[in-house]
Amino acid sequence: MDKKATLTLADGKSLDFPVLTGTIGPEVIDIRTLYGKSGMFTYDPGFLSTASCNSSITYIDGDAGVLLYRGYPIEQLAKHCDFLETCYLLLNGELPNASQKGEFVSTVTRHTMVHDQLTRFFTGFRRDAHPMAVLVGVVGALSAFYHDSLDINNPEHRKISAFRLIAKLPTIVAMAYKYNTGQPFVYPRNDLSYSANFMRMMFAVPAEEYKVNDVLVRALDRILILHADHEQNASTSTVRLSGSSGANPFACIAAGIACLWGPAHGGANEAALNMLEEIGDASKIPEFIKQVKDKNSGAKLMGFGHRVYKNYDPRAKLMRETCYEVLNELGLENDRLFKLAMALEKVALEDDYFVSRKLYPNVDFYSGIVQRALGIPVSMFTCIFSLARTVGWIAQWNEMISDPEQKIGRPRQLYKGAARREVQPIDKR
Ligand code: ACO
Numbered sequence: 001m002d003k004k005a006t007l008t009l010a011d012g013k014s015l016d017f018p019v020l021t022g023t024i025g026p027e028v029i030d031i032r033t034l035y036g037k038s039g040m041f042t043y044d045p046g047f048l049s050t051a052s053c054n055s056s057i058t059y060i061d062g063d064a065g066v067l068l069y070r071g072y073p074i075e076q077l078a079k080h081c082d083f084l085e086t087c088y089l090l091l092n093g094e095l096p097n098a099s100q101k102g103e104f105v106s107t108v109t110r111h112t113m114v115h116d117q118l119t120r121f122f123t124g125f126r127r128d129a130h131p132m133a134v135l136v137g138v139v140g141a142l143s144a145f146y147h148d149s150l151d152i153n154n155p156e157h158r159k160i161s162a163f164r165l166i167a168k169l170p171t172i173v174a175m176a177y178k179y180n181t182g183q184p185f186v187y188p189r190n191d192l193s194y195s196a197n198f199m200r201m202m203f204a205v206p207a208e209e210y211k212v213n214d215v216l217v218r219a220l221d222r223i224l225i226l227h228a229d230h231e232q233n234a235s236t237s238t239v240r241l242s243g244s245s246g247a248n249p250f251a252c253i254a255a256g257i258a259c260l261w262g263p264a265h266g267g268a269n270e271a272a273l274n275m276l277e278e279i280g281d282a283s284k285i286p287e288f289i290k291q292v293k294d295k296n297s298g299a300k301l302m303g304f305g306h307r308v309y310k311n312y313d314p315r316a317k318l319m320r321e322t323c324y325e326v327l328n329e330l331g332l333e334n335d336r337l338f339k340l341a342m343a344l345e346k347v348a349l350e351d352d353y354f355v356s357r358k359l360y361p362n363v364d365f366y367s368g369i370v371q372r373a374l375g376i377p378v379s380m381f382t383c384i385f386s387l388a389r390t391v392g393w394i395a396q397w398n399e400m401i402s403d404p405e406q407k408i409g410r411p412r413q414l415y416k417g418a419a420r421r422e423v424q425p426i427d428k429r
Pocket residue numbers: 264265266268292293299300301302303304305306307308357359362363364
């Protein structure tokens with residue numbers, strides 16, 4: 001044992017555990033043998049100090065505000081790469097060269113259509129169903145359509161499933177939107193880029209030609225890049241845990257979507273936008289900040305603070321830049337909510353309450369404003385997040401399946417219920 005950590009128990013007995021070192025980031029105490037050696041478990045609800053796996057995909061340094069995909073800073077990827085290059089990187093570990101990219105794009109493009117019978121699933125939902133409810137159901141149903149790629153122990157099957165998920169999610173998300181609005185489904189067009197095709201499937205109608213706007217397409221592509229992966233967050237851990245039982249990839253991604261739906265995870269950009277609407281005017285900022293600082297009010301500055309980032313979320317900076325570009329393109333430089341958001345950010349970043357608690361804007365502070373400007377309704381925000389995160393989920397799932405140390409996920413518990421007792425006859429209870 002090179003490096004070790006020693007645990008001394010109440011009876012004076014000492015136990016040694018190996019200390020594992022990653023490429024970067026905190027060292028990890030390997031406690032897998034703790035129960036065998038001591039008969040005790042560790043207690044860590046919410047995984048505050050527990051690494052659930054080893055991974056080579058994404059690295060976050062929350063104190064420094066750094067996010068790396070396969071070692072590459074998110075700022076460089078957002079500037080120099082498109083979403084499908086980022087997908088290739090997350091799945092394969094390296095950025096593609098021109099011919100690898102061409103082949104990858106062509107394969108994704110040829111999987112964008114969904115089985116025609118799948119379109120009938122939508123009509124089983126009420127028109128006013130939340131699009132996330134539809135998405136969970138339809139993505140789960142994919143496993144009933146693509147039987148030929150469900151052998152999780154076959155790397156080729158895993159690869160085909162990854163392509164199918166990345167390619168079909170835009171089609172399904174756009175169909176969920178069209179169903180909700182009562183407009184006909186728009187089929188994919190393979191001569192368009194991934195993001196342009198998605199925007200067309202969302203916003204085109206048969207009555208007129210849809211014009212692709214490159215600035216808006218680039219903005220959407222950037223949203224997808226920024227949300228593509230974020231190491232072992234709640235939905236990714238859900239995908240890994242579901243997959244650890246051997247469940248098929250479509251079922252696992254549906255589980256991830258269900259987890260992402262929660263307001264503490266994927267729903268924060270919607271909450272940030274609603275908060276800005278409620279504040280309404282810059283003159284109300286001091287009053288709102290006072291309310292947020294009052295613990296009894298229950299109010300929070302939505303889009304601020306993060307469990308991991310104790311510095312500016314690097315994605316928030318990029319999102320603010322995109323916000324400028326999109327609003328300029330649309331002639332909305334004076335957008336009320338964007339101006340309000342910037343004023344609010346300035347006040348908060350100069351206020352000791354936020355400074356001392358290291359509360360900075362997170363990606364959700366500006367992403368709602370960008371999506372709203374693109375014409376995406378609030379109810380679709382988490383679907384867009386799901387679409388972007390699918391590649392991260394599938395890369396993490398694949399990594400887990402290929403890991404020789406992988407076991408079914410089975411946490412233990414600290415039992416606090418009744419001790420053993422006897423069932424009494426009903427007249428004596
Ligand atoms: N507004 C006001 N005060 C805040 C905020 C906020 N947004 N966030 C944290 N605080 C305060 C807490 O009240 C606490 O104060 P205290 O020490 O005086 O009690 C302190 O800062 C530490 O906060 P915690 O709640 O312990 O931090 P935690 O890591 O558990 O929470 C979270 C992180 C959930 C993101 C929180 O900051 C929050 O609720 N933010 C608003 C919602 C949001 O934007 N979520 C999106 C996250 S990004 C994503 O999911 C893609």
